[in-house]
Amino acid sequence: FLEDVKCQAKAELQSSDGRYQAQRRITQLLQTELLQLYSRVETEAPAGTASGSPPGGRADSYP
Amino acid sequence: FLEDVKCQAKAELQSSDGRYQAQRRITQLLQTELLQLYSRVETEAPAGTASGSPPGGRADSYP
Amino acid sequence: SYYEKVGFRGVEEKKSLEILLKENPLDLEKLSTFSQRFPLPSMYRIHVWKVLLGILPPHSDSHALVGGYRKEQYNDILEALHVMRYVNCSTPFTDVCLRMFQLESQVLPRCSETTGPDEENEDFLSIARSMEEIVDDPIDCYWLIKCFVHQFHAKFGDSIPHLPKSLEHYLSQEEPRLLRHLKNTDALAQLPYGLWFRRCFAGCLPESSLCRVWDKVISGSCKVLVFVALEILLSYNNVLLGISRPEGVAKLLCNIPQENTDAIVTKAIDSWHKYCGTPMHAV
Numbered sequence: 001f002l003e004d005v006k007c008q009a010k011a012e013l014q015s016s017d018g019r020y021q022a023q024r025r026i027t028q029l030l031q032t033e034l035l036q037l038y039s040r041v042e043t044e045a046p047a048g049t050a051s052g053s054p055p056g057g058r059a060d061s062y063p
Numbered sequence: 064f065l066e067d068v069k070c071q072a073k074a075e076l077q078s079s080d081g082r083y084q085a086q087r088r089i090t091q092l093l094q095t096e097l098l099q100l101y102s103r104v105e106t107e108a109p110a111g112t113a114s115g116s117p118p119g120g121r122a123d124s125y126p
Numbered sequence: 127s128y129y130e131k132v133g134f135r136g137v138e139e140k141k142s143l144e145i146l147l148k149e150n151p152l153d154l155e156k157l158s159t160f161s162q163r164f165p166l167p168s169m170y171r172i173h174v175w176k177v178l179l180g181i182l183p184p185h186s187d188s189h190a191l192v193g194g195y196r197k198e199q200y201n202d203i204l205e206a207l208h209v210m211r212y213v214n215c216s217t218p219f220t221d222v223c224l225r226m227f228q229l230e231s232q233v234l235p236r237c238s239e240t241t242g243p244d245e246e247n248e249d250f251l252s253i254a255r256s257m258e259e260i261v262d263d264p265i266d267c268y269w270l271i272k273c274f275v276h277q278f279h280a281k282f283g284d285s286i287p288h289l290p291k292s293l294e295h296y297l298s299q300e301e302p303r304l305l306r307h308l309k310n311t312d313a314l315a316q317l318p319y320g321l322w323f324r325r326c327f328a329g330c331l332p333e334s335s336l337c338r339v340w341d342k343v344i345s346g347s348c349k350v351l352v353f354v355a356l357e358i359l360l361s362y363n364n365v366l367l368g369i370s371r372p373e374g375v376a377k378l379l380c381n382i383p384q385e386n387t388d389a390i391v392t393k394a395i396d397s398w399h400k401y402c403g404t405p406m407h408a409v
Contacts, residue, residue, distance in 0.1 A: 009072030023086035032095035074183035
């Protein structure tokens with residue numbers, strides 16, 4: 001019976017891990033996408049043009 | 064003793080879940096960020112100019 | 127001599143803590159009681175804090191696994207904040223921690239919303255700055271800040287507003303003349319309660335003294351904060367009696383000299399044990 005509980009716990013942990021890994025892959029795709037988009041925006045609107053706040057400067061606006 | 068095993072499993076599962084939840088928050092933020100950035104790109108490069116792939120169709124593919 | 131006695135006691139305490147830390151699973155109640163009664167030896171402090179705050183589970187054989195999860199979670203959040211440009215390489219560590227905490231609590235402000243100085247954020251940052259001085263490892267440090275702040279609000283959020291009244295009560299017992307003076311000069315309402323009771327003395331006491339107070343807070347008492355405040359008032363009794371402007375009082379108390387704070391904390395813990403009792407059961 002104890003083995004049973006342990007097996008169940010292991011299975012639950014594995015499925016939690018699976019969910020995490022799947023979500024992590026999504027995150028990585030989105031991050032790649034975002035990085036590409038940032039560099040596109042920056043290429044199209046070179047320094048000097050007022051195209052909203054440059055994303056790079058964002059961290060600065062926080063204390 | 065059985066309770067003990069269950070407690071241990073629960074703690075492990077909770078910390079694994081925490082990691083998953085953090086990933087979910089990250090995904091949501093990235094999606095919001097991408098949507099905003101795409102709409103900015105569209106506003107700045109109005110229809111007709113060839114500024115890479117039309118972002119509109121692409122953003123829709125996100126849930 | 128006094129020092130031999132204290133030294134001997136210290137060795138005995140360390141041994142009994144070591145026995146507690148060898149148990150598997152760890153007995154959280156016994157660990158809390160130990161931390162309430164005795165100062166934690168600095169070599170075990172971070173570990174005990176992590177266990178008491180639930181960063182590590184009671185089962186020691188899960189520590190490697192759970193520690194790995196905590197590390198991944200930290201790295202994931204940090205990476206995402208970098209990619210989204212909320213932080214960069216020159217962002218101070220405590221600001222990074224604030225952004226990470228906000229991301230996890232789903233209150234990360236959007237880029238368009240410029241956030242002005244926010245009391246709650248300032249409290250967080252102040253606690254984070256002190257924790258950064260106490261804890262070397264950044265991953266441990268972030269988790270300790272996050273769980274300390276979270277547990278403090280969850281456990282004591284309702285008690286915090288009552289602490290000033292409690293302080294007034296004990297001051298009336300210990301030094302009624304000072305209490306009268308503070309009342310008459312309108313200084314009582316302007317004591318730095320936020321610094322004392324919301325920031326738990328972060329930015330007020332040097333870290334070496336502060337961690338002895340936080341031992342008590344993390345193991346389950348916010349009442350100890352009242353006695354630290356009380357002892358600060360008592361040790362500046364004569365100076366305070368000579369100040370008639372409330373701003374002067376606040377200025378003094380927000381910038382107390384950092385030399386004799388160890389003695390203040392020792393007295394505070396003694397009088398906290400005296401008034402509230404020493405937790406006695408099983409150590």
